[in-house]
Amino acid sequence: MSNGAKCKCKRCVISGLMGPAVLISIGVLFLVGRLGYGFSFVRLWPVLLIVIGGVKLAEALASTEGHIGS
Secondary structure, eight states, X not given: OTTOOXXXXXXXXXXXXXXXXXHHHHHHHHHHHHHTSSOOHHHHTHHHXXXXXXXXXXXXXXXXXXXXXX
């Protein structure tokens, strides 16, 4: 991508959501732990794996129509 153009295909867009999805999930898990509902991060960390797996699955199933390759 030497011309500076960003790919706007669905697969690349979904791939770019991995970081925000993980950060939001970590924040929600710590919030739930701090609110004292009987949950703790130690017990809820598998939710992160589910979020990561969900984003990766959505990425794999998304269309590459219009992909700008390197």
